[in-house]
Amino acid sequence: MPINKNHLYEIGAVLEKYNAGDYIFRENGTPQFYYQILTGEIKLNNYHSDGKEFIQNILSTDDSIGESLLFTEKAYPMNARALTECSLLKLSKTSFYKLLELQPQLYLMLCKALSERLYKKYILIKSVSCHSASERQNEVMQLMKQEQDNQSPFTFEIPLTRQQLASLTGLCIETTIRTIKKMERQKLLRIENRKIMY
DNA sequence: TCATTAAAGTTAT
DNA sequence: ATAACTTTAATGA
Incomplete structure (x- = not known):
């Protein structure tokens, strides 16, 4: 790349x-x-x-x-x-x-890189535009996880602070935190020493 | 359902 | 020590 x-x-x-x-x-x-x-x-x-x-x-x-x-x-x-x-x-x-x-x-490499970017952008816009808070978060985290090889649950550490996640999903930080907690209860993610494992 | 405000706890510098 | 980040709770659109 x-x-x-x-x-x-x-x-x-x-x-x-x-x-x-x-x-x-x-x-x-x-x-x-x-x-x-x-x-x-x-x-x-x-x-x-x-x-x-x-x-x-x-x-x-x-x-x-x-x-x-x-x-x-x-x-x-x-x-x-x-x-x-x-x-x-x-x-x-x-x-x-x-x-x-x-x-x-x-040129070919660049095209591939640009296509990749564009693809992610489309997905991100899709997920940020038309879902409820928890769905937005889920989609954004899903998207980030796709970049690592290991797709089994709770192996991906979200490399963002709560604030960054909030700024990425367009939610306020408190809502972001509540949503994270709710997702933890639903076993959609784990929190290990404050890090989000998805 | 979610933003806002306030207040307090925690971590990083 | 101070700033930055995280969490909880109350309130209102």
């Missing part, structure tokens, strides 16, 4: 470090770079006018950030912000295009 690091370095990528809370880019900014995560976690989000946050996605090692925006002239529709200390590889848009020219097989 990720682009080979050496290829990125050869064409001029640079290593950048960010601290937790730093912006990689902001909503309405112009996309000028390809980013790939080496370490750390990034969230893509929006802030509503009342200050409430909606998380679009959480990305980690080997994910690329905002690559879908490099093929349009549109501004970023979201922020990218570091959740933890991060190191990223950053490549200018022009160098990125050059790399694609030199290695056309990357």
